[in-house]
Amino acid sequence: MPSVNPFPSRVDATSPAFTANLSAWSSLTETLRARLGGALAGGGAALVERHRQRGKIPVRDRIDLLLDTGSPFLELSPLAAYGLYSGDVAAAGIVTGIGLVENVPCMIIANDATVKGGSFFAETVRKHLRSQEIAEEHRLPCLYLVDCGGAFLPEQDRVFPDRDHFGGTFYNQCRMSAAGIPQISVVFGGATAGGAYIPALSDEVVMVRGTGRIHLGGPPIVKAAINEVVDGETLGGADMHTTVSGVSDHAAADERAAIAKLREIVSAFGDLRRITPPPFAPAPPRHDPAELAGIVPTDLKQPYDVREVIARLVDDSAFHEFKPDYGATLVCVFARIHGHPVAILANNGVLFSESALKGAHFIELADQRHIPLVFLQNITGFMVGTEAERGGIAKHSAKLVYAVSNARVPKYTILIGGSYGAGNYGMCGRGFRPRFLFSWPNARIATMSPEIAAGVVTDLRRQSISRGKADEADIAAIDARTRAQFEEQSDPYYATARLWDDGIIEPAQTRDVLGLCLALAAGEERDSNPRPVYRM
Ligand code: COA
Numbered sequence: 001m002p003s004v005n006p007f008p009s010r011v012d013a014t015s016p017a018f019t020a021n022l023s024a025w026s027s028l029t030e031t032l033r034a035r036l037g038g039a040l041a042g043g044g045a046a047l048v049e050r051h052r053q054r055g056k057i058p059v060r061d062r063i064d065l066l067l068d069t070g071s072p073f074l075e076l077s078p079l080a081a082y083g084l085y086s087g088d089v090a091a092a093g094i095v096t097g098i099g100l101v102e103n104v105p106c107m108i109i110a111n112d113a114t115v116k117g118g119s120f121f122a123e124t125v126r127k128h129l130r131s132q133e134i135a136e137e138h139r140l141p142c143l144y145l146v147d148c149g150g151a152f153l154p155e156q157d158r159v160f161p162d163r164d165h166f167g168g169t170f171y172n173q174c175r176m177s178a179a180g181i182p183q184i185s186v187v188f189g190g191a192t193a194g195g196a197y198i199p200a201l202s203d204e205v206v207m208v209r210g211t212g213r214i215h216l217g218g219p220p221i222v223k224a225a226i227n228e229v230v231d232g233e234t235l236g237g238a239d240m241h242t243t244v245s246g247v248s249d250h251a252a253a254d255e256r257a258a259i260a261k262l263r264e265i266v267s268a269f270g271d272l273r274r275i276t277p278p279p280f281a282p283a284p285p286r287h288d289p290a291e292l293a294g295i296v297p298t299d300l301k302q303p304y305d306v307r308e309v310i311a312r313l314v315d316d317s318a319f320h321e322f323k324p325d326y327g328a329t330l331v332c333v334f335a336r337i338h339g340h341p342v343a344i345l346a347n348n349g350v351l352f353s354e355s356a357l358k359g360a361h362f363i364e365l366a367d368q369r370h371i372p373l374v375f376l377q378n379i380t381g382f383m384v385g386t387e388a389e390r391g392g393i394a395k396h397s398a399k400l401v402y403a404v405s406n407a408r409v410p411k412y413t414i415l416i417g418g419s420y421g422a423g424n425y426g427m428c429g430r431g432f433r434p435r436f437l438f439s440w441p442n443a444r445i446a447t448m449s450p451e452i453a454a455g456v457v458t459d460l461r462r463q464s465i466s467r468g469k470a471d472e473a474d475i476a477a478i479d480a481r482t483r484a485q486f487e488e489q490s491d492p493y494y495a496t497a498r499l500w501d502d503g504i505i506e507p508a509q510t511r512d513v514l515g516l517c518l519a520l521a522a523g524e525e526r527d528s529n530p531r532p533v534y535r536m
Helices: 016-040 045-053 059-066 122-138 153-158 166-178 193-200 219-226 232-236 238-245 255-267 289-295 353-368 386-390 393-406 421-426 450-463 472-489 492-497 507-521
Strands: 073-076 094-101 104-111 142-148 183-192 204-208 213-215 250-252 320-322 330-337 340-347 373-379 411-420 436-439 444-446
Touching (some): 016 289, 059 094, 059 104, 059 255, 094 255, 104 122, 142 193, 166 183, 166 193, 204 238, 204 255, 232 238, 238 250, 250 255, 289 507, 340 507, 353 393, 393 421, 411 421
Parallel strands (some): 104 142, 183 213, 373 411, 411 436, 411 444
Antiparallel strands (some): 094 104
16 A cells, blocks of 8 residues: 555564464474375375276366466365364365366366265265355356265265255255356266266266266166166266267266366356456565464464564555554454455454444444455454443444444455454354455364363353252363363364364465455445444
8 A cells, every 4th residue: 555654563583482483383384284285185095096097087186177277276175074084084075166267267166086986974065065155155157076976875864954965055056057157067977866966957067988977876776776787888978968868068088178178168158257357556565474473472372463464464564554542452454465455353352342343333434445354363252341341342242243244345254363252253253254264273263262161161060950069070070071172172173174164274375365365256246335334
């Protein structure tokens, strides 16, 4: 921002604290990279080899072949299902993300057949639904790279019957197609039972000869049901479906030809929205984003100035701060990221009534000015105690939550530290529909910290009428159990495995990730109905 001076950083990169933070962060980053490496390995070397020997290309290589040269790929939730199912379901067996195909930003939804035949676990379904939700919100064409065994049958009760289960993915496909958001499938392998509907409900379908199969019931089911003996190719192969049934529109000789056909289909979309250039020339931050790892302590109890973080995310490290001398525990700034205007709210301590009021006011201004909101969450919660309650913290914090809920502009949330209690709500947690939510590997998310939870639960046990008097051994056991539960469940990998976020990213990647997200929304139509701003 030309009229705004860059932030005068006070960080001393030679201080012992900076060095200690760097070393703590290097271990967090190594862990993240190692776990991502595990997810990239899919079903493991032997199954990937079997896959190749069948003439099939590994899922991420298919995506590379599909994307434009030099296109970024914003992969979503690569650590879905991490630590679940004995570690056997890497990335939940599906790769989803956004990249450019023929210069059109597309959502790619690709099964990994090396992971349990690409069948659907609960997290696979959640990941599929989440990518469709993002696609619908941004009107991104969906490209399905199908290689899938349908529902993972031992888990069918967690995958099949409910609203947000497998059926929901087909409902989304139909609704998006009707809304003019293209739904295109390439069938590389199995598309059986439920899986058959992914291509069957697509606007256009390509099948690979020899390996692509679409059938509601495969040969074993046909034999069991009607005693007919038939081979897979005759029952549901590419030639039959392209020349006889008409379920498929194009048969391709091999996977590369199928991917080329998919690119051809996208090139014929017509006037679909391409990426809109940013309204301002992007400028790199003056302060190096790599320094974030020296600035942010991994111990959430240690305070630091969050402006130092903002200065390493925004263009030219420059921002205009709103009400710097009021409600100081919430820092609110107007800035730019990769040339896109943003209004950033960042925690700098516990939220008081004044901070909440300031946040609500700032959100209204951003909303009126059509500036997307970015929330940097590091929050233990709103202030508690007699003074805070008498000052109306419940109603003032509610104003922040209300403003967050009703803002019309795109919202983005990054968990850069703690995300506890109602602080999660006021700072646009998942319930408040941010367009994307990413976490740093130091993040913690829970109703409260393990120490406070242990205090609350042991107090409840002491006062319990229904369970009689507790002795100190009971209390100690409950204390230990509660701490262990909250430690485990507030871990960022626990969260990302269950898709409470869209992925864990390194601090130094945050600016570029936000830049991609902002670019996706940049050309959207604005709701310009008048909205007053109340000075809170
Ligand atoms: N439910 C449970 N397990 C499944 C499965 C499903 N729908 N689809 C695949 N698997 C498992 C296999 O049992 C195997 O498990 P293992 O490694 O523990 O032995 C693993 O996934 C790999 O399957 P495999 O058959 O070796 O892979 P493939 O690449 O040769 O074939 C399919 C892939 C999808 C064509 C084949 O697995 C298949 O036909 N699956 C069943 C499809 C079906 O009838 N689904 C109905 C769901 S409603």
